Amino acid sequence: MQFRTKARAVDLLGKGQIADLPTAITELWKNGYDAYADNLTAEIFKVKFRDLPSSLFLISDDGKGMSKKDILEKWLVLGTDSKSRAELEQLEDQETLWKKPRIKAGEKGIGRLSVAYLGYPMLMVTKKIGHPVQLLFFDWRLLENFNLFLDDIYIPVEDLASISKVRDTFYKLKISFLQNFKKKKDSEGNPIWEDKQLNLKYEILKSVINARLTNEMINTLFSSFLDIKENHGTKFLIFEPIDQILELAEENKDEDNSEGREFTISSLSGFVNPFKENNQLVNTFFYIHEVLGQDKELINGEGNFFNADDYHLADVLIDGKFDGNGNFKGNLKIYDKIVPYEYITTRRKFAKKFYGEIPIRLGYSQGDRKDSMLGDNAFKKINDKVSKNGGLYIFRDEFRVLPYGRPNADFLKFEERRNKRIGTYYFSYRRMFGYLELSRRENPDLKDKSSREGLISNDPYRAFEADLIAFFIQVAKDFFSDKAQQSIFLDQKKILNERNKAIESDSKRETEEKKAFSRSLNAYPNKFKEYEKEYSSLLELLAQKIEDTNVAFSEIESILERLHRLDVEFENLLPSIPKRYEPTDLQLDRLNKYEDQIHSFNNNIKKNSIVLMVKVAEKAELRDLKINFTKNIDIYKGELETLISDNFEILKSKVNSLIAEYNNRSESILNEFGDAKKAALDSIFSKNEIQKQSEEIKKKFEELKKTLNETLIPLVNHVNRMSFDIDEELLQGAYKAEYDRMRNQWNQVQDTAQLGIAVEIIDHEFNVLYSRINRLLQKLDEEIGIVENSDYQLLEKTFRNLEDKYDLLSPLYRINSAISKDIKCSEIITYIKDFFDRKLTEEKINIVVSDSFENHIIRIKEPVLYTVIINIVNNAVFWMKNAEIKEIHFDYLEEKKEILILNSGQKIEEHRLPKIFDLFYSNRPSGRGIGLYLAKESLNESGFRIYATNKNSYNRLDGACFVITPNS
Structure with missing residues (x-):
């Protein structure tokens, strides 16, 4: 007897063992990397894009591809062991595409079956150097028939004689595949397709019949294989992709899909360890083709994933190595301080379970801006990344191991502990970013599950997990908990909190001043309108009184007094510019317009008033004028007295408040020291106690003195430095305005630098592209002789016009x-x-x-x-x-x-x-x-x-x- 294998076993090994869409795609990408590809691509072609009758999914690589022999002896043979042996090719030759030999990312020999997860039917197009293009067609749902054995399944493979034969070859493949349905009964006379599976049969037949290749898709599939001898690579075209794939293209169209979409993008990001500098072993892309010329790139365009530079933005950084027995040696960066750190395990369980050396580099970002040393823009940058993709990642031989790093993959239970007591268990899984680095050579006992969804929970893994949990608990206890043994972190955090609190208070005060200034700007037009109206009416009334020959000066005296008071108020009409901050250009524009109104008022109404005042002087006696002059002086004096009095009351109130608070705080400090003194005296019963209590009293003294230096004395020093000769608000406003300008300029310098680099690149690429188009136009003219063609003439004219515009730029370079x-x-x-x-x-x-x-x-x-x-x-x-x-x-x-x-x-x-x-x-x-x-x-x-x-x-x-x- 011997084992026989049902066809559905392959279905279980393939689609049945794949946890989700990102895992399926990464398994195929790993195979592409193992085939020495440099570029791994996934593409969604939406229905109606270039007249497509339905949506398609294409996953491809530019690896070495396969010959027919490779397909029959390797790709269609499950569990091949070449990768699991983890041996490098010995030479840089055609098998490695003349590249340095690579450590294999795949190992079980069944990763290729993950293509079944993506949808159906499937057309595989592959080409190896020196071999013809191979086409393989299959619908994986055929394997779901539990009556079929593997021996019953026929998978058609055909050579492609030439590109012009694509449709004929594809039709032949479909006809060959349909031979799988010819056999009605098995050897014992039982129907192969039972009643409950007839729907599956008809769905497969319908899909196969409907599968077709448009001209554009043929060009997409085979354009890279036009050079029959030299080109290479493999492509999988899925004619009916699963809904999860199609939903990736539905950005902002359905909120129910957004979580799954973000999950896929996050999972496909960081395929190769991005936390290392210059570690781009292979390029990954995920394109969505919906509107011609407006392709979207899903991973690099939207992923906002981490890179090595992000470690510079970490408030805390752990950088070192676990030795495989639970011990750690490395450095901690706590804000701007580097601290050498060693952790010695105390474990007893798994004492002899060695899992190999594992480097770790883990950054941690504070959740609150006030607890971070970063500026606003830098904090926002890292906070956005951490909020979206934060977690502890695992990479094996530079390739990401799923699901580690995902939001729901907190395998070290950070959040579970943190929920018990946040003060003790400092680390939050959602605020960290970085990696643990595994390799087959160093960590052979830490293996993937068959589903490629995490590591097998064997004894080495459980030891590894327990060691890391104990390590993070101890690090928090040493440095980061609210009762930390070393105060480096807590001291710096306190300084940052106080600094940010001061800035926040100042910002609130500035905000109130801004609001007040804005309110005064808004109120000004109506205020000035009322002022102008009253002033004009008083002048009209005054003119009438002067014309009356019988009027006494006493009758116009009250009018003159009110006009004079309005003259004094005139200086306060225009809102005064705050000194503590620089007004916006929009506010200054409004002030300019208001100043124009005042100039107009002075040039018209005020000039008329001068003429009237001359007439008043002519009509009045000297005695009356002196009385009026004295009243005007008293108005000025009253205004000055009011200003002095009002501000003195404010000053007195604030000084009294500060003195009272100073007395309360100082009394509290002295009382606290008095209590410490009493407690110390009450504790002395022997000579030995005196030394101990002396140290305690000295410690209390230093603590209270520090409080004085941080609270009361800075206020006294600030008041002591104040002078009537220095306008503190003006000085502060000038420094703050300069700081704001420098900060804004620095932020924009980064954008400008990137813009400059982009311009250089674009200019270089434009020159290359320009030369290529020019050569092609000349070639068309010489070889094909289409110079008389109107379309060609229009094309050439358009290009020459572009050429002229480009020439105009030459003096600028x-x-x-x-x-x-x-x-x-x-x-x-x-x-x-x-x-x-x-x-x-x-x-x-x-x-x-x-x-x-x-x-x-x-x-x-x-x-x-x-x-x-x-x-x-x-x-x-x-x-x-x-x-x-x-x-x-x-x-x-x-x-x-x-x-x-x-x-x-x-x-x-x-x-x-x-x-x-x-x-x-x-x-x-x-x-x-x-x-x-x-x-x-x-x-x-x-x-x-x-x-x-x-x-x-x-x-x-x-x-x-x-x-x-x-x-x-």
Whole structure:
């Protein structure tokens, strides 16, 4: 007798043993890596994408591929042992694609069966160097028939003679596969397809019949195999993917699917250990094709996964190695301090269970911003990553072992302990990120479960798990619990908390001032309107009284007194700018408009009042005028007295409050020391006790002195430093404004640096692409002779137009390597008109050039001048959008040697004039604030300076006016 195997055994080994979709995909990707692929790709092609009749799923690699012999003797043979032996190929040859031999990621010889989990039917396309393309077609549901033995199953494989034969070969494969349904009964006369499985049979038949290849899909599958001799790789096309795959493309369309979608993205991220620098052994991609030209990349585009640089953002870092017997040696980084650390196990159980050396590198991020040393942006960056993908990962030979690292894979029970007492069990699984590093060589007894969903719970694993749990409990007890034996962490955390508390209090006070300033800005228009109305009505009444010949001065005295009080109030109408913070540009814009209203009031109503006052003086006697003059003086004096009195009451109240609190705190400290003194005296019954209590009293003294130095004395020092000669609020506001500017600039510098790198890359790639397109156009013209074809002519014309635009950019490149030369300003105008041709035409903008500018010659580096002028003109085009007359003027003032570039667009507000050349300052929506800064810097390096002005002698168009002049 011998074993016979039912077909469903393969189904159980394959689909039945795969825990979930990410596991299925990673198993196939591991096989691709083992086949020396550099790129592993999964792709969803949505229905209607390029006229697809249904959605498809494609998983592929650019590995060495398979010949027909490989398929028959290896791929279709289960449990092959070549990987489990973990032996490297000896040579770098065709079998390794001439790459360094790799340690195998797979080991059980059944990972290939995970393709059954992805859907059905399946078309496998594979090619090995020097061999023809092989096609294999199969529907894995056939294995679900419990009456079939493996010997009964036929899996068709065909050579592909040429790309033109794809459809014929595919049809032949389907016909061959359908032979599996010809046999009606087994050797004993029983029906192979029983009644309860007929639905399965009909579903398979329907799927096979409906499976078809469009022209676009044929191109996708075989374009990389066009070179029959040299190309290689393997692809699996699934015609009816499972719903879980299709849901990955449904971003933001169904909240019920979002959790599963995030789970898959998170699980596929970090396929190769990303926590190590330069550890990209293989590239993984997951594309979604739904709209042509708008492909989405699921893992790298949305994953926001960790990398080695993230360890710099860890508040706590554990870096070391377990020796396999439960002991640890390495370093702890606690905030900015490095602490050597050794842990010696006290375990008795599993005492002889050695599991091999295991390195660990684990970062930990504080959950509260106030407990971290990081700045706001850095904290948000790592917090976003930890919130989404936090956990302790396991990698074997650099490849991720699932499910470790997932939110529900807290195998060391961090959260379970933390829920018992957060003060004792510091570590939270959700706040950590990093890895344990296994290898087959060092840890042969830590093995995957057959389902590839975690490690087998054998004695070595249980010892490993117990050791790690004990280690983290002890580390927390030593450094991080609320009763830690060493106070490094707690002391630093206390300092950070106090610092953040102070900043938070200051921010709240600043926020209140901002709100008050905003309220005053909002209230101003109505307030000024009422003021103007009352002032005008008083002037009208005064004018009437003066015209009355019988009126006595006493009748107009009350009117004059009220007008004078309004004059005093006039200075307080405009909201005062806070000193502790810098107002926003929008607030300053509103203030500018309000100032314009006040100027208008002064130029009109106030001027009329002067004429009236002359008439009042003529009508009144000297005695009356002196009385009125005295009353006016008293009004001024009263205003000063009120200001002094009100603020003195505030000062007195605050000083009394501080003194009272100082007395209470100091009394509390002295009482606490008195209690310690009494307790010490009551404890002394022998000479030996005196030394002990002396140390206790000294310790208490140091503790209370520290409290004094941290609370009362800093306040006294601050008050002592205060002076009427120094405006503390103004000084603080200036420093804070400068700090905010520097912080914002630093954040944006990082974006700009990345932008610069991207531009360099794009420029390089554009040059390569441009050359390639140019060669192809020439080849088409020479070899095919389609120069008369209208479509070809349109294509060439479009490309040449793009070429011309690219040529216009050439003067802007390589500023550093350029040399100064004489440039005719007339050439600048020609260049600008060419560069902005479409914009100038569409916006109907007129360029006006003076003769003096036209004839002027300037000596400067060409890229510097062209970059500056392009930036200025580009800004002008934007700010002239709503102007009735759109003009840009170029002028040269020969006497002052100044070039003027002015436009009829929006005027630059006075408060913005000194700012517009600052780095990252921009008033344009989505503007980066880089152009004018670079213009200023590059001109300075070339011996010129640039500034903006609103002087009438320059700014004749009442818009923006820029002046370029030599440095004196």
